[in-house]
Structure formats: structure tokens, C-alpha cells
Amino acid sequence: MVNEKIRKQVKDDFTEYLTLRKHRKTSERYAILDHIYSIDGHFNMDSLYNSMLEACFRVSRSTLYNTIELLLDCGLVVKHQFGAGTAAQYERAYGNENHDHIICVDCGEVRETSNNLISEDQLKKIRKFTVSYYSMYIYGVCSKCSYARRMKLNRLRRK
Numbered sequence: 001m002v003n004e005k006i007r008k009q010v011k012d013d014f015t016e017y018l019t020l021r022k023h024r025k026t027s028e029r030y031a032i033l034d035h036i037y038s039i040d041g042h043f044n045m046d047s048l049y050n051s052m053l054e055a056c057f058r059v060s061r062s063t064l065y066n067t068i069e070l071l072l073d074c075g076l077v078v079k080h081q082f083g084a085g086t087a088a089q090y091e092r093a094y095g096n097e098n099h100d101h102i103i104c105v106d107c108g109e110v111r112e113t114s115n116n117l118i119s120e121d122q123l124k125k126i127r128k129f130t131v132s133y134y135s136m137y138i139y140g141v142c143s144k145c146s147y148a149r150r151m152k153l154n155r156l157r158r159k
């Protein structure tokens with residue numbers, strides 16, 4: 001959950017974007033934006049749709065898709081494709097900066113870490129570029145899957 005200041009700021013940014021691009025400012029679009037900013041961590045289109053239903057917001061899937069496209073376009077939502085053949089995941093762009101994604105290549109589980117593996121000093125060393133935020137993807141095998149891999153190997157050895 002992000003604070004009121006960020007929620008108001010993103011709403012103002014969205015209004016500016018919709019006005020500039022001559023898109024309609026519907027209450028549904030604002031409800032979707034506000035709902036997204038109440039979600040911690042990642043979501044996909046299905047989990048967003050379901051959590052909106054749970055919160056008693058009735059929106060059609062096409063409105064949801066269409067609004068997500070607008071939110072991506074104006075930079076209020078970030079899209080991730082963590083692995084080939086997995087559903088795209090999304091997260092809010094503000095109030096959520098500087099975290100890394102640890103992705104298991106076996107089960108596809110995604111964890112977030114804010115260990116800040118890159119320091120402010122390292123970011124400043126990037127030449128001719130001002131960093132706004134960063135997001136790293138670290139691929140590997142989670143402990144559950146590496147256990148499963150070992151078990152499988154043992155079974156093969158015994159044969």
C-alpha cells in the first residue's frame with residue numbers, strides 16, 4: 001500500500017496524460033489505477049481482475065486490458081516478462097523503486113529483494129545517463145527446486 005501523496009500524484013499524472021492524448025477520463029480508469037496502487041508486489045491480468053471483483057469493482061476484461069495499456073504507455077505501471085511462456089506480470093511504477101527480482105528457472109517463482117545489490121555510487125558511474133530507478137532480474141534455481149533436482153538425480157543413479 002502506498003501513501004496518499006503518491007496516490008494523488010499518480011492520479012494527477014494520469015489526468016494530464018488522458019487530457020493530452022484526448023482519452024476519456026472515465027471513473028473506471030481511475031478506479032483501476034487506484035486499485036493497482038493498493039496492491040503490493042506483482043500481479044497478472046487474471047489476479048488483477050479477480051482482486052477487483054473481490055473489492056466489488058465490476059469492470060470488463062476489455063476495459064482492464066485497455067486501461068493497463070494506457071497505464072503502461074504513461075509509465076505508471078511496469079510490465080515484466082520473467083520467463084518465456086509465462087503470463088506477463090505487472091507492478092506499479094512508483095512507491096516501489098529499486099528492487100531486484102529473483103526468478104527460479106524451474107518453477108517460475110518470482111521473489112523480490114530490496115538488498116540493493118547495486119549501490120548509489122555504482123549508479124552514478126553510468127556515463128551520460130541519469131538513473132530514475134532500476135530493476136534487476138536474477139535467474140537461478142530456488143531451494144525447493146534444487147532439492148527436487150537432487151532427488152531426481154539420486155533416483156536416476158539408483159536405476
Ligand SMILES: [Zn+2]
Nearest residue numbers: 104107142145
Ligand atoms: Zn523453483
Ligand SMILES: [Zn+2]
Nearest residue numbers: 091099101112
Ligand atoms: Zn517487482
